[in-house]
Amino acid sequence: FPKPETSTITLPSKPTARLGYTYYAPSSISSPAHPNLFAQTLVIFLNGLGLPRSSWTxxxxxxxCERASLHLPYPALLTYDRYGQGDSDQDPDDPEPPPCHGHDAISAVDALHELVLELWDTKKHECVDPSLQPTMSALPALIFVGNSLGCALARLFAQRHPGTVSGLLFLDSIMANSDFVSLWPDPDIPxxxxxSLPAGVSMDDVRKTREEYRKRFHPDVPTFEGLSRxxxxxxxxxxxxxxxPPGPYLTVVGHDWLTFAQQCQDGPMHTPQPLVMAYLxxxxxxxxxxxxxxxxxxxxxxxxxxxxxxxFIQKDGPQFVAEELAGLLDRVVNRVEQLMDR
Incomplete structure (x- = not known):
């Protein structure tokens, strides 16, 4: 079981700002006699807007623990806080203090690419036999585990850097094309x-829900990390x-309808459970x-x-996430073809 390295790094493009990260070394150095099939693989956990990197621990x-108990190899793992999150500094290029629309998802993806280049350059000697290092690419084979907005960032990264991403585990992806208001009915239209509303739900309940979601989740709402949607x-x-292209291995996970609806009703917005079940x-x-x-x-x-x-699936079901990651790794390394529905 590796002892994680928790540290900070500065990127050449933003030398005045630190990014906090936690890095877990792979199971062993890969050599011709004892290959680690994941020696050139890096799993990166991508935060949403709501929780920092510690949510993945x-x-x-x-x-x-499961890989070690079964004597199975595992790749290097990385969690990090984007600029403006957790232990990281604000993005120095943001024109105003948070909350703000300081930079967009493409900026976050470019920073992630730069982070991987910088870290992998210093870590790859820990993963692979020195004789094999000259054949290694600048980027490892990447597997992204994302929650919420992190899933959108993973998609954009894979689009901008085709062929670098071999696996994706999406945990309740953000609906990137939604304004989070129009998905609810509008009780004030003629x-x-x-x-037509669910039993026990009033027109005023719908108005309040639309307004709460507009104030909190509409893309025009600025964020404390400065990442604009x-x-x-x-x-x-x-x-x-x-x-x-080329097609990475992908697992798409959604939340439990009942659990999520109950959390919405019990949360600060008190969204009626029947509304969540009927529309969201x-x-x-x-x-x-x-x-x-x-x-x-x-x-x-x-x-x-x-x-x-x-x-927040990684918070509510950490063992589930671990099991799905293990399954994704097996598919990636063994090139297993599976049905979409399981």
């Missing part, structure tokens, strides 16, 4: 029928495309059904449900 611990709908207008959950499921189409059909699994988990 429990899932990683479950994953490493001819709206109050009887204003243009996310233009960057990723479709759930099912563009298709990623079906919309999100349709989005996830589109996501499985961004890769080759025989390389996609899902959407599957993380039973008992709300939106």
């Amino acid at each position: 429990s899932a990683i611990t479950h994953f490493l 001819g709206f029928d109050p009887k 204003k243009n996310l709908r233009e960057l990723l207008p479709l759930a099912h495309g563009p298709k990623l 959950n079906p919309t999100w499921t349709r989005y996830n059904e589109g996501l499985v189409k961004i890769t080759d059909e025989d390389r996609a699994i899902g959407p599957i449900i993380a039973v008992g988990c709300g939106h």
Whole structure:
């Protein structure tokens, strides 16, 4: 079980700002006699907007304990906080203090690419026999495990750097093309029928829900990390495309409908559970059904449900995440073709 390295790094493009990261070395140095099939692989965990990199610790611990107990190899693992998150400094190029629309998802993806280049250049000697290093590429084979916005960043990275991403595990991806308001019915449009609402839900309940989601989740709302979602709908207008070439192995996971609806009702917005069940959950499921189409059909699994988990699946179900990551790794290394539905 590797002792993680927790540190900070500065990128050449932003030398005045530190990024906090935690790096887990792979199981062993790979050599011709004892190859580690994951020696040139790096798993990167991508945060959403809501939780920092520490939210992945429990899932990683479950994953490493299981691999070690079965004497199975494992790749290098990396968690990090984007600029403005957790232990990282604000993006020095943001024109105003947070909350703000300081930079967009493409800027975050470019910073991630630069981070991987910088870190891998210093870490690859720990992963591979020195005699094999001259044949290594500048980037490792990447596997992204993303939650929420992190899934959108993974898609954009794979688009901008084709062929570098071999696996994707999406945990309740953000609906990148949604404004999170229009998915609810509008009770103030002419001819709206109050009887179309779920039992026990009033028109005023819907108005309050639309307003709460507008204030918190609309793309025009600035974020404390400074990452703007204003243009996310233009960057990723479709759930099912563009298709990623060459097709990475993909697992799409959605939240548990009942758990999520209960969390929404109990949370600060007090969204009525029947509203979530009638409108938000079906919309999100349709989005996830589109996501499985961004890769080759025989390389996609899902959407599957993380039973008992709300939106933050790595928090509610760390063992589930560990198991799905292990399954994805096996598919990547063995080139296993599986059915979309499991």
